[in-house]
Amino acid sequence: MTKKTLVIDDAVPYAKEIFSHLGEVITLPGRDICNHHLLNADALIVRSRTQVNESLLKNTAVKYVGSTVVGLDHIDQHYLSTEGITFYSAQGCNANSVAEYVITILFQLAEHFGFDLSRKTLAIIGVGNVGSRVYSKAKILGIECLLNDPPKIEANPDLLLNEPYTDLDTCLKADIITVHTPLTSNGKHPTLDLISAEKLKRVEPHQIIINAARGGIINEAAWSKTKTLANIIDCWENEPYIDKALYDTAFIATPHIAGHSLDAKVAGSSMVYGNLCKHWQITPDKSWQKALPKSPEPIEIQNLANKQATLCQIFSKTHNPQADDLAIRSENHDEVEKKYEKFRRNFPVYREWQQQKVLLPSDKNLCNTLLSLGFRCH
Numbered sequence: 001m002t003k004k005t006l007v008i009d010d011a012v013p014y015a016k017e018i019f020s021h022l023g024e025v026i027t028l029p030g031r032d033i034c035n036h037h038l039l040n041a042d043a044l045i046v047r048s049r050t051q052v053n054e055s056l057l058k059n060t061a062v063k064y065v066g067s068t069v070v071g072l073d074h075i076d077q078h079y080l081s082t083e084g085i086t087f088y089s090a091q092g093c094n095a096n097s098v099a100e101y102v103i104t105i106l107f108q109l110a111e112h113f114g115f116d117l118s119r120k121t122l123a124i125i126g127v128g129n130v131g132s133r134v135y136s137k138a139k140i141l142g143i144e145c146l147l148n149d150p151p152k153i154e155a156n157p158d159l160l161l162n163e164p165y166t167d168l169d170t171c172l173k174a175d176i177i178t179v180h181t182p183l184t185s186n187g188k189h190p191t192l193d194l195i196s197a198e199k200l201k202r203v204e205p206h207q208i209i210i211n212a213a214r215g216g217i218i219n220e221a222a223w224s225k226t227k228t229l230a231n232i233i234d235c236w237e238n239e240p241y242i243d244k245a246l247y248d249t250a251f252i253a254t255p256h257i258a259g260h261s262l263d264a265k266v267a268g269s270s271m272v273y274g275n276l277c278k279h280w281q282i283t284p285d286k287s288w289q290k291a292l293p294k295s296p297e298p299i300e301i302q303n304l305a306n307k308q309a310t311l312c313q314i315f316s317k318t319h320n321p322q323a324d325d326l327a328i329r330s331e332n333h334d335e336v337e338k339k340y341e342k343f344r345r346n347f348p349v350y351r352e353w354q355q356q357k358v359l360l361p362s363d364k365n366l367c368n369t370l371l372s373l374g375f376r377c378h
């Protein structure tokens with residue numbers, strides 16, 4: 001069998017360790033992968049920064065495309081299908097990372113503005129892999145939720161019987177609104193401009209809006225003029241050339257890193273690797289897992305404040321989105337745009353809650369909550 005060639009986005013962690021036993025691995029920055037790199041490649045493995053379409057793949061040898069991320073708006077799936085190119089996407093690989101990002105920020109907001117999260121309502125728009133994990137964590141933490149996901153309800157109306165699904169307009173009255181839909185512009189429930197200028201007119205100054213899904217789901221021009229208590233923005237239109245007016249309104253502005261835990265990135269790579277091995281009928285080799293770092297040092301909490309404050313401290317020690325905000329923040333917007341992609345490509349490694357051990361004074365209630373959220377607790 002001739003040796004295969006795989007072209008891989010160099011932001012795919014452990015690309016060489018994981019994929020080299022399948023063939024020759026060529027790594028390139030995702031944005032720089034062009035048609036001429038792929039002429040003799042058998043497989044292309046990307047993250048979100050490579051637009052996979054006819055102009056990229058025309059007259060190449062590529063017969064397999066693997067996306068190690070969840071969003072699909074960079075993939076022309078119709079073209080791949082008509083050309084008989086196998087496509088696989090690591091759906092759900094980073095859902096937990098995004099859910100932890102959202103929950104951490106909710107606690108940071110509550111501590112900053114001095115409110116009790118258990119007295120607030122959180123509306124989750126899009127209840128798939130990410131939204132359902134936000135929901136399950138919020139329930140554990142005593143946060144009342146509203147859910148909105150018309151495609152899911154149409155597929156399974158019984159969900160209305162036991163879960164707080166409701167219409168979008170009702171959700172947009174919630175204290176906190178977080179969107180977790182794909183960015184779609186066709187079909188029965190397109191999400192482009194889902195929270196339109198018209199809908200934003202009804203948002204009140206006490207409300208908080210979070211977008212860690214895709215730029216464009218919320219009308220950015222109108223959002224930048226909408227008075228809110230806080231805007232939390234991880235996903236923007238035209239990244240990295242993000243809108244200054246919207247950026248200037250953000251309480252936390254991060255460069256599309258909500259799904260960037262090491263665990264999420266490795267899960268994406270590992271899922272594509274497993275699918276490619278199956279596709280090429282090769283037995284997977286798991287020796288690359290030895291390259292993974294050990295679990296992080298335990299989080300030590302000396303003194304217990306109230307439960308919300310202590311949880312905020314623990315979540316923030318795991319990963320602090322405010323540090324990511326500060327990493328790109330600048331009065332000079334050109335500087336923000338310059339730092340945006342550079343910071344993403346050199347993103348500090350952090351591990352998810354299930355890799356974390358917490359050492360704290362005995363508190364059964366707090367420990368049970370932490371265990372339910374996936375932490376180990378001593």
Ligand SMILES: NC(=O)c1ccc[n+]([C@@H]2O[C@H](COP(=O)([O-])OP(=O)(O)OC[C@H]3O[C@@H](n4cnc5c(N)ncnc54)[C@H](O)[C@@H]3O)[C@@H](O)[C@H]2O)c1
Pocket residue numbers: 070071072091092094095098125126127128129130131148149150151152180181182183189190191194212213214234235256257258259260
């Ligand atoms: N910021 C990040 O780093 C990051 C990481 C992962 C995913 N994402 C984005 O978040 C999106 C969701 O991720 P996921 O893994 O949960 O995907 P998913 O496909 O599991 O869930 C998306 C959910 O949205 C629902 N939906 C679709 N159209 C809708 C509409 N008009 N109104 C309400 N709900 C609608 C779907 O029915 C589905 O349940 C992804 O498409 C991606 O764009 C961002």
Ligand SMILES: O=C(O)[C@H](O)[C@H](O)COP(=O)(O)O
Pocket residue numbers: 011047048049068069070071072094256257258259260
């Ligand atoms: O689509 C996704 O899974 C997420 O938006 C993910 O963060 C994209 O990762 P990136 O390619 O931007 O590193």
